[in-house]
Amino acid sequence: MEHVLRQTLIALALAERMGLDETDRAAVYYSSLLVNVGCHTDAHEQAKWFGDDIALKSGKYDHEIGTLREVAAGLRLIGAGNPPLQRIRVGLEFAVSGAREISAMISHHAQLAQVFAQRLSLPASVINALGACYEQWDGRGTPGDLAGEQIPIEARIVQIAEFIEVALRTGGLAAATEMANRRGGKQFDPALSRLICTAGEHISSGLDTVHTWDSVIESEPALAVVLSPEQFDSTLVAIADFVDLKSPYTLGHSRAVAELASNAGERLGVPSDDVRSLFRAGLISGFGRLGISNAIWDKAGPLGMGEWERVRMHPYLTERMLARSDVLAPLGRVAAQFRERMDGSGYPRGLAGSAISTHARILAAADSYQAMCEPRPHRSAMTPELAAQNLRAETAAGRFDPDAVEAVLGAAGHRTRRRIEGPAGLTAREIEVLRLVARGLSNKQIADELVISKKTVGNHVEHVYTKIDANSRAAAGLFAMQNGLLPE
Structure with missing residues (x-):
């Protein structure tokens, strides 16, 4: 928890010690925050080969990159979570095509992080750094195009900060110094490794006592960027698209829910500010999906009790992700209720009736209708007519607000299919x-x-x-x- 926030503070301390100017420090800041933003985008493939994609990621820092130990640790996870015969089948498939697929993943992560930075209109220095953050000083990184000082200084700083943060948290300053010394000249820039060894105590000072979120926000090197409402919406759309990449079954889901919910709000005559809030709440409603493994989201068979308990957590995770932002926290509180049901059968808190906000009732109807119109691992996509029929049946059973459902269905019925221009x-x-x-x-x-x-x-x-x-x-x-x- 708070790994990226802490690594950003370490990266900024290193940048200051290296004498970087404000513009370069800003590039370090944003690159550190976004370096691993693409790591969930192939969670579907990770779960297919290794079982729990989140468990797979947890082992990233256990072994040096590219060593036999790292390879062996990955191979031991192939087919995890399956019966023995199924694991053998997955292993054979991996030998044929999986290894090649996995070897390209890290490059894909860097490329998609660059795309994300472009959509946020971040400067070229950030985009270039993100493309090189998996390179290594000795040239054995990914994609392996750069080595030594060819790698942007911002990327070199971000990489060592990421690994040193884990070493500090799990083994203290001694472990961080040992890692910097051992990997200097190989994975890490030797000058940065020496800096960790000589000034590690200063660089890590206060990490365990500061309020990390506030410290990171206050540490932005450049003048604070203020977004207009339109830019804010565009930013949320960009983030929602990247969250939806977690599973091939949810592509475009958040956008569609946001549009349905806001259109339904207009039909119900809610104020314009509330319509915009509905749109934004729809965009952020899926953030918590990132905290649940694709071994669950993409499972074709029925979920077990333990798996359902994890699924029930994702609205709560969305709320917690956004709780520390004064602007986003109210949206998080709405999204936390979008899986609640009027009869109390929903989750995560089992709210019922008037305890569920009007916005959340609209969002719940929009999400449910849109999900039924999309394919899922256990079923094909329903036709709009069948989805509407099922939603009305659920409403008759007391699970959805009738006004919200009719507004959503009205909005869906008046949406015209976009003409494909190729x-x-x-x-x-x-x-x-x-x-x-x-x-x-x-x-x-x-x-x-x-x-x-x-x-x-x-x-x-x-x-x-x-x-x-x-x-x-x-x-x-x-x-x-x-x-x-x-x-x-």
């Missing part, structure tokens, strides 16, 4: 293939779905990736959302 020169067939690739289907599954040969699918996928300048499912999913191709 972004990036995609043909109609390539758009179909892109949607299925983004949903996580294999070439064979796409071939079965479209009744074409696997070889033809492979050609389509190659053309699609070339046209949209992508090389991963997550990047394809992001392109599809940004261009209105998902949800359909």
